[in-house]
Amino acid sequence: MELGSQKVLVTGATGFIGGHVVRTLLDVRHAAVRGLVRDPAKGQELAKYGVEIIRGDLSDFPSLQRAVAGCGTVVHAAAQVAAVPNHQIFEQSNRVGSENLMRAAAESGVARFVHLSSIAVFGLAASGEVTDASPRRPSGDPYCDTKFDAEEIVLNALRERRLPITILRPSAVYGPGSTHWSVIPLKRIKKGKMFLVDGGRGLLNYVYISNLVDAILLAAEDERAVGEAFIVNDGAIRWSEFLGAYARMAGKRKIPSVPLWAAKGWVHYRNFVATLRREASRVPPNSLGFLTGTAVYRQTHIEQKLGHRSRVNLAEGLRRTERWFRETGLLGIMKYEL
Secondary structure, three states: OOOOOOEEEEEOOOOOEEEEHHHHHOOOOEEEEEEEOOOOOHHHHHHHOOOOEEEOOOHHHHHHHHHHOOOOOEEOOOOOOOOOOOHHHHHHHHHHHHHHHHHHHHHHHHOEEEEEOOHHHHHHOOEEEEOOOOOOOOOHHHHHHHHHHHHHHHHHHHOOOOOOOEEEOEEEEEOOOOOOHHHHHHHHOOOOOOOHHHHHOOOOOOOOHHHHHHHHHHHHOHHHHOOEEEEOOOEEEEEEEEEEEEEHHHOOOOEEEOHHHHHHHHHHHHHHHHHOOOOOOOOOHHHHHHHHOOOOOOOOOHHHHOOOOOOOOOOHHHHHHHHHHOOOOOOOOOOOOO
């Protein structure tokens, strides 16, 4: 199904991933795009480029009915990612919101539904080689667990054949506009507030934003994607190397490291303080497994099933990211080289 011949709804249209999807749909596929936004003011820039803006919220079912009406494809990229004290916010956005959107899409009879999940559904402390056939599990982290719950809902919908759904499970998405995997690490490194754990020997699995967008559009257009779930991951690299690249961009020689035992002590201390203050936010004890683990996630399934290939390698992805850093003023004029 060609995306240029239909109207496509993108949730999270003003966010990092959703914004890149919208721009590619407009510039490359020449599709009619509708964006679901909570704050219309944030959608004004998209409206200038011809995006139809629908004000709504994933917890507001009538607004979702309006949003999906007349759309052939839905790309569900909205999610609560940033840490918040109230875990119910994760629940309402990631689990309940996904369920509401799927119900609205099913009632409207959309032809394709692409659900953006995460490799987080395999657990924070996964190990070894992970594929789409590997067991999924909760981990105690509100983001990871609500993404897991949302997948359960999606998989149930698949079994009931209510919707032609495809699930994508991206790893850490970096590149221009990435708050969590580009902007925040760079800012923390510049301020001297970034630390490696255990020398940064653990592995970070990463995907460049353009490679993920390629996978999203392929999943929306290729009939073979219906009913499938795909890991989307360019590769794995040591934390020390990935963050070290940002450090060199910022003109820093080295990122300090703390031993694993000290990091564990900080986690226990942070959770103890949160308990005393009656704060809902906790650091999952196994979260350090994410920083020290050696799991490698394989996107073999999407490569074999749909022929997807990552077009932008890490070196080029970092060059593009650095160029964006400089264009936005996050970095000075110093030239960065790998």
